[in-house]
Amino acid sequence: AQxxxxxxxxxxxxxxxxxxxxxxxxxxxxxxxxxxxxxxxQRLQLLLRHISRESIKGFTxxxxxxxxxxxxxxxxxxxxxxxxxxxxxxxxxNYQLIWGAGTKLIIKP
Amino acid sequence: KAGVTQTPRYLIKTRGQQVxxxxxxxxxxxxxxxxxxxxxxxxxxxxxxxxxxxxxxGNFPGRFSGRQFSNSRSEMNVSTLELGDSALYLxxxxxxxxxxxxQYFGPGTRLTVT
Numbered sequence: 001a002q003x004x005x006x007x008x009x010x011x012x013x014x015x016x017x018x019x020x021x022x023x024x025x026x027x028x029x030x031x032x033x034x035x036x037x038x039x040x041x042q043r044l045q046l047l048l049r050h051i052s053r054e055s056i057k058g059f060t061x062x063x064x065x066x067x068x069x070x071x072x073x074x075x076x077x078x079x080x081x082x083x084x085x086x087x088x089x090x091x092x093x094n095y096q097l098i099w100g101a102g103t104k105l106i107i108k109p
Numbered sequence: 110k111a112g113v114t115q116t117p118r119y120l121i122k123t124r125g126q127q128v129x130x131x132x133x134x135x136x137x138x139x140x141x142x143x144x145x146x147x148x149x150x151x152x153x154x155x156x157x158x159x160x161x162x163x164x165x166x167g168n169f170p171g172r173f174s175g176r177q178f179s180n181s182r183s184e185m186n187v188s189t190l191e192l193g194d195s196a197l198y199l200x201x202x203x204x205x206x207x208x209x210x211x212q213y214f215g216p217g218t219r220l221t222v223t
Contacts, residue, residue: 032210034211043112043113043199043214043215043216043217044152044199044201044214045213045214046211046212046213049211086151086152090210095140095157095159095164095165095205095206095210096142096154096157096165097142097210097212099151099152099154100151101150101151101152102151102152
């Protein structure tokens with residue numbers, strides 16, 4: 001079955017500390033994975049996708065096929081990183097995005 | 110390009126009533142997906158329309174329905190509203206083909222059922 005798991009509903013870290021939001025997936029094919037972010041009172045928006053291997057707002061995510069993970073990392077958290085983060089998997093069998101339950105990230109001053 | 114727009118932004122309805130929400134996708138996008146977002150359940154997929162046809166459907170009761178018009182605009186209808194239908198309803202548009210599935214979200218319609 002195709003599934004995305006974000007084990008932490010809530011993650012709270014201090015400003016300046018490293019942050020890692022976990023995402024594990026279950027998919028039989030070659031996965032395409034994304035991280036979306038929703039800041040307070042803003043619309044849900046794409047943060048990054050694994051195929052572009054880019055760093056956005058200091059965040060990176062590496063696809064680990066062996067561990068079936070796509071964890072989102074940032075070495076030094078900023079208060080403006082506080083938001084809801086969703087991991088999503090593209091299913092090429094039915095054109096859908098399969099979504100994780102989301103992790104609420106709170107950066108404490 | 111103009112982004113995805115949703116109307117109305119806020120809605121208050123009474124149990125038993127029905128409601129219609131509207132979504133205008135980004136120009137050129139043929140796929141519109143609808144989601145229900147609640148604090149407890151996160152993002153739940155309702156259905157997706159592509160070129161006026163429902164292509165995918167989530168696990169929601171038949172009270173939730175939708176349609177898409179020839180200009181790709183989409184509407185979602187909920188009949189016989191229940192208190193549990195109170196949520197933020199999001200729509201997202203994309204090109205919708207195998208190689209262009211990045212979704213762009215609207216601001217949402219906040220539905221409150223009393």
